[in-house]
Amino acid sequence: MNITIIGAGNMARGIATRALAGGHTVHITAKDPAKASQLAEELRAQPAGAAVRAGDDSAVDTADIVVLAVPYTAAKELAAAYGARLSGRTLVDISNPVDASLDALLVAPGTSAAEEIARASAPGTHVVKAFNTTFATTLVAGRVDDTPLDVFIAGDDEAAREQVAELVASGGLHAVDVGALKHARELEGFQLLHMALQIRDGGYGWASTIKLITP
Amino acid sequence: MNITIIGAGNMARGIATRALAGGHTVHITAKDPAKASQLAEELRAQPAGAAVRAGDDSAVDTADIVVLAVPYTAAKELAAAYGARLSGRTLVDISNPVDASLDALLVAPGTSAAEEIARASAPGTHVVKAFNTTFATTLVAGRVDDTPLDVFIAGDDEAAREQVAELVASGGLHAVDVGALKHARELEGFQLLHMALQIRDGGYGWASTIKLITP
Numbered sequence: 001m002n003i004t005i006i007g008a009g010n011m012a013r014g015i016a017t018r019a020l021a022g023g024h025t026v027h028i029t030a031k032d033p034a035k036a037s038q039l040a041e042e043l044r045a046q047p048a049g050a051a052v053r054a055g056d057d058s059a060v061d062t063a064d065i066v067v068l069a070v071p072y073t074a075a076k077e078l079a080a081a082y083g084a085r086l087s088g089r090t091l092v093d094i095s096n097p098v099d100a101s102l103d104a105l106l107v108a109p110g111t112s113a114a115e116e117i118a119r120a121s122a123p124g125t126h127v128v129k130a131f132n133t134t135f136a137t138t139l140v141a142g143r144v145d146d147t148p149l150d151v152f153i154a155g156d157d158e159a160a161r162e163q164v165a166e167l168v169a170s171g172g173l174h175a176v177d178v179g180a181l182k183h184a185r186e187l188e189g190f191q192l193l194h195m196a197l198q199i200r201d202g203g204y205g206w207a208s209t210i211k212l213i214t215p
Numbered sequence: 216m217n218i219t220i221i222g223a224g225n226m227a228r229g230i231a232t233r234a235l236a237g238g239h240t241v242h243i244t245a246k247d248p249a250k251a252s253q254l255a256e257e258l259r260a261q262p263a264g265a266a267v268r269a270g271d272d273s274a275v276d277t278a279d280i281v282v283l284a285v286p287y288t289a290a291k292e293l294a295a296a297y298g299a300r301l302s303g304r305t306l307v308d309i310s311n312p313v314d315a316s317l318d319a320l321l322v323a324p325g326t327s328a329a330e331e332i333a334r335a336s337a338p339g340t341h342v343v344k345a346f347n348t349t350f351a352t353t354l355v356a357g358r359v360d361d362t363p364l365d366v367f368i369a370g371d372d373e374a375a376r377e378q379v380a381e382l383v384a385s386g387g388l389h390a391v392d393v394g395a396l397k398h399a400r401e402l403e404g405f406q407l408l409h410m411a412l413q414i415r416d417g418g419y420g421w422a423s424t425i426k427l428i429t430p
Contacts, residue, residue, distance in 0.1 A: 103394070103395075108324075109323075109324035109325030110324030110325070144428045144429065144430055145428050145429065145430055147428050152408070176412065178408045178411070178412070179318070179411065180318075183407075183408055185404060186401075186404035186405050186407055186408050187405075187408070189400060189401035189404045189405065190401050190402075190404065190405035192398075192401055193367070193393045193398055193401050193402070194427065196393070196394065197391070197393070197427070204427070204429050207429065207430050208427045208428060208429045208430075209427070209428050210425065210426075210427060210428075211425075211426050211427075211428045212409065212412070212419070212423045212424070212425060212426075213359045213360050213362050213423060213424050213425075213426045214359065214360065214419050214422065214423045215359055215360055215422050215423075
């Protein structure tokens with residue numbers, strides 16, 4: 001698949017790493033083109049790194065999946081700004097709308113960042129929530145304590161969810177489909193707790209992952 | 216500690232099993248006294264099973280921790296009915312306020328079963344959310360795939376949270392303190408997804424557990 005990642009930060013690095021491992025072509029575009037080029041150059045050192053490109057945002061128009069690897073507010077603005085260019089496309093929201101103290105969500109009760117981004121998007125944009133519970137460094141490794149990461153996926157379009165699940169699985173991770181986009185509420189909520197646990201005394205230092213353990 | 220469990224169903228069995236393993240005294244009381252006696256008799260076959268008693272609800276008045284091992288609506292009614300008898304005591308709410316289709320929560324956005332139970336309780340009752348993400352059979356075993364269960368704990372009284380964490384740890388489980396009682400919202404929310412995943416095609420059959428994996 002053609003995966004276009006908007007953003008060139010740590011989460012872009014993590015998701016690009018897994019997408020390359022899965023054999024996909026990755027386009028990176030960012031507000032600061034130098035940052036996008038620098039990340040692409042770094043990723044080229046990886047196995048399958050030849051399939052990464054940096055450039056302008058024209059790759060959005062040929063992407064199978066567009067990933068908004070930016071914070072919530074920027075993601076919502078981008079979804080609105082791209083408008084009809086994203087119609088019919090799978091748009092992945094990875095954001096966590098949390099306050100600076102990591103004690104509360106910035107979105108109102110009864111909604112989620114993913115739903116707000118969907119509301120800001122043009123009709124026919126298939127918004128999928130994914131990768132919001134996986135920290136950047138764990139994505140680069142793909143594993144924590146030798147366990148493949150769970151990636152929880154929510155979205156109203158089943159084919160779009162399946163497409164993201166394919167990206168996840170091809171990159172060596174475990175996809176967990178939780179259904180409709182409204183369930184992004186519960187994914188974002190639990191991740192608030194998970195984030196808060198990173199910075200406490202004896203916290204996990206952004207190195208833990210949420211996993212459903214089965215017998 | 217003296218642990219009084221109200222209810223004699225599967226969750227009562229699971230929590231009693233861990234409490235006995237932790238060396239605590241367990242009192243079981245239930246609407247149907249025969250059911251309480253039967254569960255106590257069954258538990259007596261366990262190691263440390265000598266420390267279990269069934270009887271009337273007078274054990275509520277001498278308990279260090281009272282566990283409401285009943286569904287949400289019954290738990291709220293019991294909290295209100297016991298009123299001042301629970302004042303100053305640690306009251307554990309384990310409930311999951313989910314609809315029959317496991318697709319939505321029964322409590323309004325911006326609250327939780329635990330907060331509603333606290334509102335129904337007499338002043339000074341220290342309501343703690345715990346054990347809502349651990350299925351009954353996993354509690355009996357204490358582990359899934361040889362991994363000790365995480366038990367997420369939320370409550371506004373720090374000493375009460377620590378008391379529940381002590382119960383959890385003594386029973387061989389891993390306590391994860393997530394802070395204020397309002398964070399029960401996120402625990403109940405994520406458990407809605409976890410429950411829905413049990414009954415799907417290829418579902419986990421009530422045998423999985425939510426774990427934060429660390430390096």
